[in-house]
Amino acid sequence: MSANTDYQDYRINPRIKIAALWASMMFVFVSVDLFSLYRGDVRADIEAGKIAVFSIGQGYLLGVTIYVILPSLMLFLSLVLRMRVMRMANIVLAALYAVTVVGSAVGEWTYFILGSLTEAALLAGVVYYAWTWPRVTHAHALAAPEDQSRPDVHVR
Numbered sequence: 807m808s809a810n811t812d813y814q815d816y817r818i819n820p821r822i823k824i825a826a827l828w829a830s831m832m833f834v835f836v837s838v839d840l841f842s843l844y845r846g847d848v849r850a851d852i853e854a855g856k857i858a859v860f861s862i863g864q865g866y867l868l869g870v871t872i873y874v875i876l877p878s879l880m881l882f883l884s885l886v887l888r889m890r891v892m893r894m895a896n897i898v899l900a901a902l903y904a905v906t907v908v909g910s911a912v913g914e915w916t917y918f919i920l921g922s923l924t925e926a927a928l929l930a931g932v933v934y935y936a937w938t939w940p941r942v943t944h945a946h947a948l949a950a951p952e953d954q955s956r957p958d959v960h961v962r
Contacts, residue, residue, distance in 0.1 A: 820935045821885050824896055827935070828881040831928040835877075835907075838921030845915070858910075877903060893936045900932035 842848045848857075855862045880899060884892055904926045911922035 820939055821892070823935050824884045824932050825881050827928050827931045828877055828884060831903075831925050831932075832874075832877055832881070834921050834924050834928070835874075838918055838925075841917060841921075873906075889939075893939055896932050896936035900929040900936070904929040904933075 851857060852862065857866070860866050876899060880896065884896060887895065907922050907925045907929070911919045914922070
């Protein structure tokens with residue numbers, strides 16, 4: 807006896823996709839940085855009070871905290887900000903973070919480069935979904951609210 811099972815697939819709101827991409831990026835970001843603590847050269851630099859060209863001090867740690875807080879907040883803000891603000895914030899912040907992530911990978915070990923490329927790809931996904939946000943067609947905008955969830959009313 808053979809039974810075919812059809813599964814219903816739902817269209818995922820781009821806000822949720824963007825929030826998920828920010829969350830995924832942060833998991834990779836934190837993991838790669840934690841893995842660096844297994845390296846003797848990184849631990850030695852930290853003991854000497856340096857990370858790359860930066861001295862570890864209050865200003866550096868404040869800057870790093872802000873650097874980590876912004877994408878963490880974008881996870882929530884992507885779900886609640888007004889559309890225009892949300893789109894622009896995601897495009898600008900994701901593009902800037904991608905540049906810093908790729909820049910920090912120059913001369914690094916392979917695991918760090920792989921993690922950084924993964925972060926950059928996830929951030930490219932944020933930019934893509936924010937940039938290609940579905941536009942409402944005139945027919946969809948005029949439809950009654952109960953009709954807007956119908957699959958035969960299309961957005962372009």
